[in-house]
Amino acid sequence: MTDKNTLLAYLNGNWAPLKDSVVPINTHALQYGTGCFEGIRGYWDGEQVNLLFLEEHFKRLQGNARMLMMESPSVEEMMQIAIESVSRNKMQTNCYLRPVVFKDSTELGPDLIKATNGYMCYIQPLGDYLDTAKGLKLCVSSWTRLHDNSIPTRAKANGGYINSALAKTEALMNGYDEAILLNERGQVSEGSAENLFLVRDGVLVTPDKTSGILEGITRSSIIDLAQEHNISVEERAVGRTELYRADECFLVGTGCQVSWASSIDHRAIGTGERGPVTTLIQQAYEDAVYGRDTSKSQWLTPVRS
Numbered sequence: 098m099t100d101k102n103t104l105l106a107y108l109n110g111n112w113a114p115l116k117d118s119v120v121p122i123n124t125h126a127l128q129y130g131t132g133c134f135e136g137i138r139g140y141w142d143g144e145q146v147n148l149l150f151l152e153e154h155f156k157r158l159q160g161n162a163r164m165l166m167m168e169s170p171s172v173e174e175m176m177q178i179a180i181e182s183v184s185r186n187k188m189q190t191n192c193y194l195r196p197v198v199f200k201d202s203t204e205l206g207p208d209l210i211k212a213t214n215g216y217m218c219y220i221q222p223l224g225d226y227l228d229t230a231k232g233l234k235l236c237v238s239s240w241t242r243l244h245d246n247s248i249p250t251r252a253k254a255n256g257g258y259i260n261s262a263l264a265k266t267e268a269l270m271n272g273y274d275e276a277i278l279l280n281e282r283g284q285v286s287e288g289s290a291e292n293l294f295l296v297r298d299g300v301l302v303t304p305d306k307t308s309g310i311l312e313g314i315t316r317s318s319i320i321d322l323a324q325e326h327n328i329s330v331e332e333r334a335v336g337r338t339e340l341y342r343a344d345e346c347f348l349v350g351t352g353c354q355v356s357w358a359s360s361i362d363h364r365a366i367g368t369g370e371r372g373p374v375t376t377l378i379q380q381a382y383e384d385a386v387y388g389r390d391t392s393k394s395q396w397l398t399p400v401r402s
């Protein structure tokens with residue numbers, strides 16, 4: 098079951114093993130990066146897989162597809178395919194779903210109007226993406242975040258992840274765990290695949306939605322959790338050097354969950370240890386996604402396999 102290649106994947110109406118779910122090499126999306134995607138986690142609670150924020154992810158995907166002149170299946174249909182991905186593969190472990198709306202025709206040229214739409218969804222087991230226990234070593238990237246008028250980061254477009262790949266690779270090659278990208282105004286945007294939060298004098302600060310970020314689903318759930326715990330939140334432009342003056346810093350996202358930073362550009366964040374706000378948020382998030390906090394059951398879609 099955990100051999101990735103034999104897991105069943107959905108491609109344009111068919112279920113087949115991942116290794117047989119292939120597209121022609123001249124596919125529009127492969128040539129031009131013309132797709133948009135989601136990453137959705139499923140948490141195994143010992144009895145069932147709980148898919149996190151299922152409807153929210155597919156609403157975002159449908160909206161982003163339309164922005165990119167693509168048509169996705171309906172939200173209900175995509176949710177059903179996601180649920181079937183878990184049940185058909187009898188998943189009994191933490192897992193990750195990757196649905197993609199993409200241009201699947203094989204015509205030459207990047208025009209989006211004539212190109213036809215495809216849809217795929219595959220699943221794989223997934224543990225931690227970044228280490229949530231140790232403090233991460235972050236750096237400010239030499240690569241600038243994509244401009245909203247070039248490839249919108251809001252769109253979660255496949256081609257846009259070249260920007261993330263360059264920043265992440267540079268960070269790893271220089272001995273860091275993850276990169277923080279600045280936007281074209283030189284302000285903080287986000288990590289290569291994560292939104293960013295700082296704690297300054299007890300206030301949670303995060304770059305606003307015009308800072309060149311993905312409007313993260315985890316980000317918005319963390320804002321809600323913080324407010325429930327009476328922590329004030331500021332969504333605003335964040336200057337680079339605020340990173341170095343922060344008391345705490347953590348990254349959030351479907352993949353990384355809540356991962357904290359011990360240093361940025363070799364400067365210790367706070368004491369260099371996990372801070373109290375980070376600890377509270379990490380615990381509250383984990384309790385919610387594993388179903389221990391029943392007040393958050395609306396976050397989860399249970400699937401028995």
Ligand code: PMP
Binds near residue numbers: 287350
């Ligand atoms: N920013 C980027 C660039 C991402 O790829 C992701 C992962 N989807 C995030 C932020 C976090 O978004 P979400 O919480 O919706 O997974």
